Amino acid sequence: MTSRSLLLALLAGMLFSTPLTALAKDPMLIKFSHVVAPDTPKGLGAEFFAKRVSERTNGQVKVEVYPNSTLYKDKEELEALQLGAVQMLAPSLAKFGLLGVREFEIYDLPYIFDSYADLHKVTQGPIGKSLFRKLEPKGIVGLAYWDNGFKSFSANTPILMPADLKGKKMRIQPSKVLEAQMRALDAIPRVMAFSEVYQALKMGIVDGTENPISNLYTQKMFEVQSHLTMTEHGYLGYVVIVDQKFWEALPTDLRGQLELAMQEATDYTNQIAKQQNDQDLESLRLSGKIAIHVPTVEQRRAFKKALIPVHQEMASRIGEDLLQSVYRETGFDPTKL
Numbered sequence: 407m408t409s410r411s412l413l414l415a416l417l418a419g420m421l422f423s424t425p426l427t428a429l430a431k432d433p434m435l436i437k438f439s440h441v442v443a444p445d446t447p448k449g450l451g452a453e454f455f456a457k458r459v460s461e462r463t464n465g466q467v468k469v470e471v472y473p474n475s476t477l478y479k480d481k482e483e484l485e486a487l488q489l490g491a492v493q494m495l496a497p498s499l500a501k502f503g504l505l506g507v508r509e510f511e512i513y514d515l516p517y518i519f520d521s522y523a524d525l526h527k528v529t530q531g532p533i534g535k536s537l538f539r540k541l542e543p544k545g546i547v548g549l550a551y552w553d554n555g556f557k558s559f560s561a562n563t564p565i566l567m568p569a570d571l572k573g574k575k576m577r578i579q580p581s582k583v584l585e586a587q588m589r590a591l592d593a594i595p596r597v598m599a600f601s602e603v604y605q606a607l608k609m610g611i612v613d614g615t616e617n618p619i620s621n622l623y624t625q626k627m628f629e630v631q632s633h634l635t636m637t638e639h640g641y642l643g644y645v646v647i648v649d650q651k652f653w654e655a656l657p658t659d660l661r662g663q664l665e666l667a668m669q670e671a672t673d674y675t676n677q678i679a680k681q682q683n684d685q686d687l688e689s690l691r692l693s694g695k696i697a698i699h700v701p702t703v704e705q706r707r708a709f710k711k712a713l714i715p716v717h718q719e720m721a722s723r724i725g726e727d728l729l730q731s732v733y734r735e736t737g738f739d740p741t742k743l
């Protein structure tokens with residue numbers, strides 16, 4: 407035997423005598439990138455998912471969570487997913503237009519959901535599921551809807567009536583519906599990545615914005631906004647998405663465990679979302695740094711009157727049939743204020 411063939415034989419011996427468990431030592435890695443703080447509904451949901459995946463797969467799959475845009479910002483993270491640089495994301499519904507999928511903007515329509523209960527009739531029902539199919543041609547699988555909460559307007563002057571937003575530069579997520587919403591208030595919409603909002607508010611590049619309380623609080627935007635009005639005029643939630651190629655290449659048993667972990671993480675996130683927002687509202691109050699206004703019945707009616715026409719304005723973009731099916735599912739009547 408030559409020394410070369412001896413070496414090959416040794417290597418082969420080592421390989422075939424290595425127990426399978428040792429070979430499988432390196433866990434399969436899932437990078438899960440997101441743009442919000444760890445102590446938000448999405449941040450907590452992602453951590454919970456990572457923990458359950460590790461437990462369910464005995465460490466064979468590791469989910470690494472990258473919060474707060476540390477890996478990628480809004481638009482970049484979608485590109486990274488399509489390039490296979492990350493495997494999982496949970497972008498807000500307002501960001502799917504960036505992928506050319508407009509239908510998710512239905513969730514951005516102002517006042518379309520009166521409560522989490524109405525919203526869940528859509529997200530947890532057949533309409534929500536059917537929208538996931540729109541992601542398939544993009545090489546993306548939609549796994550679950552995760553809640554955050556209802557958005558409210560903030561600025562550096564009081565916002566009591568729609569006219570108070572006139573001429574204000576308002577940061578929005580990249581959604582045509584949100585653009586139309588701000589225009590309906592005679593405000594000037596400015597699309598901006600989430601990671602840039604705090605600085606933009608601080609420097610006066612924009613005058614105000616809209617957020618669920620958990621985002622306003624954890625990004626410390628209340629330090630650079632003196633007035634918040636609890637308009638709760640629109641919903642902000644997420645779809646957890648995964649790279650289809652990666653997902654389909656997973657061994658069936660592991661994928662099954664990941665699906666179960668996702669169901670658990672979804673139940674958990676949707677249970678804590680409201681609680682987390684309520685808790686952050688209390689912390690905002692205690693901070694004493696921002697005036698919090700709760701609209702009167704008349705003020706709320708005035709916002710609805712100004713904003714509900716956005717539904718019809720956007721119907722051709724989102725799909726009239728889809729809009730009507732959401733109305734039927736929730737019992738929403740656009741003629742009633």
Ligand code: LMR
Pocket residue numbers: 441442448497498554579599600621642
């Ligand atoms: C935003 O950009 O305001 C949100 O989509 C951030 C988030 O992920 O909640």
